[in-house]
Amino acid sequence: MLTFGLIADIQHAPIPDGFSFGGVPRYYKHALDTAKVAAKDFSQQSCDFAVNIGDTIDGKCGDDTIANGALSDVVDNLGNFQNGEWYGIIGNHELYNFGRKRWGSSMFASATTSERGINCQVSTENNADDIEDNLVGYYSFDKEDFRFIVVDCYDITSLKRSPTSEKGKLASDYLSKNPNEEKNSPVGLQNLDQRFVAFNGAVGANQLIWLRNMLQKSVDEEKKVIILSHVPFYPPIAPPTTLCWNYDEVLNLFGEFKNVIKATLCGHTHTSCYEQVRDGEERSEECSRSEATSQQSLICSSFSFSRLIANMTCRTPTRTSTTSSSRRRWRVSHQFTRIRLLNSGTTT
Numbered sequence: 384m385l386t387f388g389l390i391a392d393i394q395h396a397p398i399p400d401g402f403s404f405g406g407v408p409r410y411y412k413h414a415l416d417t418a419k420v421a422a423k424d425f426s427q428q429s430c431d432f433a434v435n436i437g438d439t440i441d442g443k444c445g446d447d448t449i450a451n452g453a454l455s456d457v458v459d460n461l462g463n464f465q466n467g468e469w470y471g472i473i474g475n476h477e478l479y480n481f482g483r484k485r486w487g488s489s490m491f492a493s494a495t496t497s498e499r500g501i502n503c504q505v506s507t508e509n510n511a512d513d514i515e516d517n518l519v520g521y522y523s524f525d526k527e528d529f530r531f532i533v534v535d536c537y538d539i540t541s542l543k544r545s546p547t548s549e550k551g552k553l554a555s556d557y558l559s560k561n562p563n564e565e566k567n568s569p570v571g572l573q574n575l576d577q578r579f580v581a582f583n584g585a586v587g588a589n590q591l592i593w594l595r596n597m598l599q600k601s602v603d604e605e606k607k608v609i610i611l612s613h614v615p616f617y618p619p620i621a622p623p624t625t626l627c628w629n630y631d632e633v634l635n636l637f638g639e640f641k642n643v644i645k646a647t648l649c650g651h652t653h654t655s656c657y658e659q660v661r662d663g664e665e666r667s668e669e670c671s672r673s674e675a676t677s678q679q680s681l682i683c684s685s686f687s688f689s690r691l692i693a694n695m696t697c698r699t700p701t702r703t704s705t706t707s708s709s710r711r712r713w714r715v716s717h718q719f720t721r722i723r724l725l726n727s728g729t730t731t
């Protein structure tokens with residue numbers, strides 16, 4: 384049995400609490416506590432490794448000095464997990480603060496009290512020049528019989544891509560569907576078209592080829608695949624404003640490999656919900672507070688299903704929750720989770 388910790392959307396910043404672009408409350412300072420509690424829990428529960436699924440510090444950190452300090456503080460707290468490696472994924476807030484080079488392999492190795500760092504592999508495609516416009520953050524790693532495939536949904540993005548670059552131009556094409564001058568606003572967009580906002584992105588053509596090859600290789604090697612992505616792909620579990628721009632292309636590919644993909648775990652939405660697909664029968668449900676445990680059970684039993692697509696992000700705490708011990712437990716319980724992967728369909 385393999386157990387790993389998962390934390391999403393920490394979004395720490397050393398600033399007073401406030402609101403997201405969409406007006407949702409954010410608890411920038413207290414997110415630091417959650418990172419520490421999660422890391423300690425992962426250690427106590429003997430997790431084999433841990434995944435930080437993106438948006439580590441908030442874009443409101445402001446300048447580089449503040450952002451560097453905030454990042455070090457988060458990483459120091461995540462360093463309370465001592466059992467194994469941390470694996471990282473690039474989210475939109477990573478790109479608000481720093482370019483991709485900053486988020487490269489073992490990007491956190493310079494943190495003051497953590498020597499081990501977090502793996503967040505960054506590379507170029509097809510031997511392109513090692514410049515910001517060409518860097519991508521997709522990679523894979525194996526654990527026992529499982530293959531974890533990290534998808535970079537900010538491959539095609541307007542964030543830290545120059546408008547004249549190939550990927551920047553493709554991002555402009557997607558965002559041309561958005562009629563607003565402020566491209567973070569979905570006003571005027573209908574239904575699933577609301578995904579064409581600047582805080583989302585797309586999976587590029589080269590990455591899709593890589594993904595197909597990696598999935599086929601996993602079939603050949605009889606690996607069980609877990610997809611990790613900051614941005615969700617599946618409309619039933621995510622508001623349309625949070626979807627990957629070309630979610631349909633990605634889902635079609637996943638459908639071709641539904642027998643090898645056992646779960647897809649995403650962040651970005653700040654809600655907790657899941658969708659399971661079993662023998663063509665679909666069911667979606669938003670998880671309330673009391674359902675957190677059953678949600679974990681569902682993930683644990685995912686291998687009895689043909690495919691599971693899950694969104695495991697936290698629900699943002701209410702404003703009063705930061706001073707109440709009981710509420711605080713709730714906040715923490717929704718900021719992270721542990722997942723046990725079984726080789727059979729047995730649940731725990």
Ligand SMILES: [Zn+2]
Pocket residue numbers: 438474475476613650651652
């Ligand atoms: Zn995000």
